[in-house]
Amino acid sequence: MRIAGLMGSAALAVLVGFSTPAVAADAPTVAAGEAYVVDSAGTIHLGKRQTRRVPVASLVKVMTAYVVLREAGLGDTITITGADVKYAAKGGATTAGLREGERLTVRDLLYGLLLPSGADAANALARRYGPGKAAFVAKMNRTARALGLADTRYTNADGLPAPANGGWSTAADQVKLAQRALANGTFRSLVGTRTHKVAKTSVHRAHTWHNSNKLLSRSPDVLGVKTGYTKAAGYCLLFAGERNGRQVVGVLLGDSSAERRFTTAERLLDYAGEQIAFG
Template sequence: MGSVVVALVVGVSSPALAADEPTVGAKAAYVIDSAGTVHLGKRETKRVPVASLVKIMTAYVVLREGSLSDTVTITSTDVKYAAKNGAATAGLRKGERFTTRDLLYALMLPSGADAANALARHYGPGKTAFVAKMNRAARELGLADTRYTNADGMPTPANGGYSTAVDQARLAQAALRSTAFTTVVGTRTHKVGKTAVHRAHTWRNLNKLLTRTDGVVGVKTGYTNAAGYCLLFAGERNGLQVVGVLLGDGNERRFSTAEKLLDYAGEQIALG
């Protein structure tokens, strides 16, 4: 008789039980969907450096300031800046000319600091004025715990920039309203052929999440010693857009964790 009772009890175990929240090893994390439901928070309001996630704001400002068909000329300063600071580059060379559209791919896929420098210089005009526009845009978006000191996220000796996981998620939600931005960050490889004004280039997206699971929209990777490995990601799950942020994580772990968090949020959305 006892065994029958046990069987009956086991039989009522619920299909509606939610999956366990994934373990997150990142120092800070945040996941929210487009309906406003927060699916995970971990030190999400702590101010920390965010490395190349800064370039999301760079792209956001560029898309507000200019046209995709604008032409930007690469200078020796752009090239030397990236090389001197040991930053990721898009392999640009002095004298090459690109449309802003192509430079956004150079900025967001290989995370080119040379492209960031060129865009900031062009659309400031001048880098100081451009950074001021970045901070102004942050205030307009309500990013109260965000401060930018450059357009690429490389550490600065004094008065370093910072943000939070919450602010970065809000920024991504705003940026992803732009079709141009969404197209760029969701592209795995972008090629520009050789022309009279630039060499041929092939830029590959550093965001491995694009190839790991379905429905991924983007958006950006980042790394510095100070920030650790970072990932801002977005995907579609059960009819909603899910945006997540991992700051100070492990290199490969950020992608596997992001995949789990997207699926976890999707399960929560399905449960209502």
């Protein structure tokens, strides 16, 4: 019919009383250098240089928490040393505002590690559960190998830039690690918390830690996971959410914009949800 040629199939469908089938949206534009998005059924929704080895900044702390949760009791108490505080200050890292002599539980230190991304908390946890930082990093690398993270190497527990032969990972490895970590209910609760308060006691000050992951307050059914930034790594975001009955986990590495990583992650979660819905 000539009307189809002039008006197009969608217009013709309206005229004759039919509706056109819905069409899934195209994948969002990703400015980050590397990206990877997978759901719990194993469907890959986006891949961009996902096997390229790059620094991942504070996403390293996901492995730190994973190792600690395997070895520590949440009620264990750790005394903060001057070295823990000075290490973070010297490296110009984000901190949990810890002070020498404070005694905090592992549970609270994990909040300090994962919400404000405290390098002081990372130092204290690694020092205790190595024991010693070098032994702890060795445990991180052994765990990476056991989990099949073949393109991941750790040199510290916090992701601060290291000298020659510094650490690296890939987008694919980071997603695989997050999937394993999120299977732990305690980890999932930690990274999904927006604010954690520690009341003042005789052995520590009061602390209030806010999650640096803005996605938690901007998109529904978000599970976490972790932000990161160094000059070498750029702005990074490991994220996860529930979409149409599946867990979707993704990562953005090497973005040049702090804000854009959250906007992109939100779009990627919604895009994955649409793909799942369309089958």
